[in-house]
Amino acid sequence: MDASLLAQSLSSSRRRSATTPPTQTSPLDLAISQLLKDQPNQDDVDYVSQQREQSDFNSLWRVQFECNTGDTLVIVDFPSGYVNCKRDEWSSKRFCVHSEKLLATGSKVFAALLSPAKQARIRRRFEHAGESIQQQFILDLTPSVEGDELAAQLIDLSLSPGTRDWWTSKERLDVASYLVSGHDDHCPNHPNVPVNCKKTNEYVPESQTSSPKVDLADMVISKSRAIDDYCPIRHRANIIRLILAIEGRDLVLNSAPRVYTLTGIANILDCTNVIRDSVCTWLMAEPNTAFIDINTEPALKIAWTLKLENVARAAFRILVVEGALDVLAAQPRRRATRHTIFGRPRADLPDDLQTVIQHAAHKLADRVQQTYAKFISDQFYELFDIPEYQKLKALGDLIRRETSAGEPAWLSRVANQLVTLSDKLMEYKDWILRKALDSGFRDLQRECFDRNRRCYISRKNWLPATYVYSKLSDTQRLLTPGFWEHLSDRSNITESGLPDAPAALIRAIEEFNRNIDDAMGYISHSQGPLELATHHFDFFQFRDDLNTALSLLSLRWIHTEPEVPLTRTSHIVLTLCDEEFKYLPLWAGGLEDGTGGVFESAVPDAEMGPVGPGPAYRTGTTVVEPYTDTTPSISPSNATPATPSRGTDTTFTAGRSLKAVGTTCTLSTRHQNDDQDHGRHRHHPPAPTRTTTIADVVPIDSSVSAASVTTLDSEDEELFEHVHAGTYSDVLDDEETWSDVGNP
Secondary structure, rough: OHHHHHHHHHHHHHHOOOOOOOOOOOOOOOOOOHHHHOOOOOOOOOHHHHHHHHHHHHHHHHHHHOOOOOOEEEEEEOOOEEEEEOOOEEOOEEOOOOOOHHHHOHHHHHHHHHHHHHHHHHHHHHHHOOOOOOEEEEEEEEOOOOOOHHHHOOOOOOOOOOHOOOOHHHHHOOOOOOOOOOOOOOOOHHHHHOOOOOOOOOOOOOOOOOOOOHHHHEEEEEEEHOOOOOEEEHHHHHHHHHHHHOOOOOOOOHHHHHHHHHHHHHOOOOOOOOOOHHHHHHHOOOOOOOHHHHHHHHHHHHHHHOOOOOHHHHHHHHHHHHHHHHHOOOOOOOOOOEEOOOOOOOOOOOOHHHHOOOOOOHHHHHHHHHHHHHHHHHOHHOOOOOOOOOOOHHHHHHHHHHOOOOOOOHHHHHHHHHHHHHHHHHHHHHHHHHHHHHHHHHHHHHHHHHHHHHOOOOHHHHHHHHHHHHHOHHHHHOOHHHHHHHHHHHOOOOOOOEEOOOOHHHHHHHHHHHHHHHHHHHHHHHHHOOOOOOOOOOOOHHHHHHHHHHHHHHHHHHOOOOOOOOOOOOOOOOOOOOOOOOOOEHHHOOOOOOOOHHHHHOOOOEOOOOOOOOOOOOOOOOOOOOOOOOOOOOOOOOOOOOOOOOOOOOOOOOOOOOOOOOOOOOOOOOHHHHHHEEEOOOOOOOOOOOOOHHHHHHHOOOOOOOOOOOOOOOOHHHOOOEEEEEOOOOOOOOOOOOOOOOOO
């Protein structure tokens, strides 16, 4: 009978009872009264959520009555002492399903359980107990209560704190209650389970447009919402839900614990395809997608289990970048396993997933170090096609040939001016890089980043994004969008019309341009007609070309279009290339085919064949990849060192100066004191031992358009005694905690 008709019937009954003496209440009247009591008010905003929850509860509680046809008897025994939302004790469930539907899932587990051998064994067990089963098949899906099987299932089905507390996202992040507010199956105090959080006395309501609307420090978790990480009732109830879903009944996913538990059970029973679409819909229902940003490890495990490609790749991006930030730290961070550098609480991952993340994180860290090494090396401009710089190199070749032939000494002075200009261009590059590294986040960026980070950091443990960035090493900063945006902005021209560059560089350009015409006239006279109109170095054109190149490079690093909306992770760069994605399995667009080959290092080729037989077998000489430089230098030399820098020798080296000698590659000396003034020590990795092109430092990501510090836990009192909500003091500088990147 429809609930509205029942309500009208009861209303009429009550009107009649006002004029007639009371009679003994019938069982039917009691049932109607209980049904109406459970019926939610349709004016309630949570009506849909409560209605779905009630429907789900009825399906579980009455499963043996509603599912009484089929050739397979399913048995799920419940432990004693647990009650449901009605305060009734959970009892064992026996219901019937169809074996053809179980086998249609393709589950090897169901196929084995329904095999003749298994069925003969379980039927003998029941016959020995004196039971006669009429159905053709018997399926006892009661979980083990001891042994290795139970231990494994406890690991697979245990909830992380973030998953258990995701119900708070209804109020904090405006996630629909029918997605996240569902009760746990062991619910002894149903009427007192809150939909919204209880607030502390310090709570001050946030604006209606802000998110999160409630700070974590202002929440009080009620006892009825403090569920266990593993619950035997939750385990068994979701086994029944899964079997009912196989039968074609509605699957109600109204909480993160239920989604996570159902995923684990479907994996155990080898029928993940049954719930794949439903779980994907739950994860992709905005703003519930924030579950991927905030509870990234559980999201990856769910996606990995169900083979949800887009969710897996998006979560993989986050975890790999966070892992690379840890790898780039000179020393292991305290409590790094509990929180990321930017403060997101971490959760455990299975060993196989952890291995994948670690390999990809190290690969990304290597790429970042190589990019940074190229930035600080003397071959920086070789990364880009800048006509003015190429012209300067060609002039160096001409002048070098004339000076080596014993031409007049004044020509050597012009060559020295070219060396000086080359030095100043390197210092200018260092100046651009230093400005980009030290600029941090813009105000609007910082506000956005901090607002997103407040979704998982309470104000009691708060450190602003600007403070976190100030303690990052140079290489770690390459994994933040602030660096790349400031790197491309450094090339702008100031309002005065003068180039945004040191005065020493401008003077070197002017001096070079005053003398180059005479030098080129002499060379033209000795070697034949040469074009004289283009010998001056045009700094403005050089700056524009460099700006374009840096802007395109920055765009490729920071302009990422993740596979799913990631609204809470904009403070880190999420662009990965094929070398990082290759560790994913084939179904997620990676190269891992189950053999583990992607985790093995490539064996270098041998120059010669095997030498010597038997146990004394030896390979030939390993071929070492030589350093090659096919690009003409400003003034060439016989050999180009991998780490060129300034010196006093007059030998020209590729992309550098006449005075280059092999020393440690570093930023120009004019900036070294800046680091000391800030109390930081920066260690720069050496340049790569091969010619690096733009492909080596630009991430290749199919989703990209063509166009260290630790966030400390509350236990780190030596820092937090200076920190206030939303502010930080310049006094904060813990050298034991905050450290920079060393040489790789």
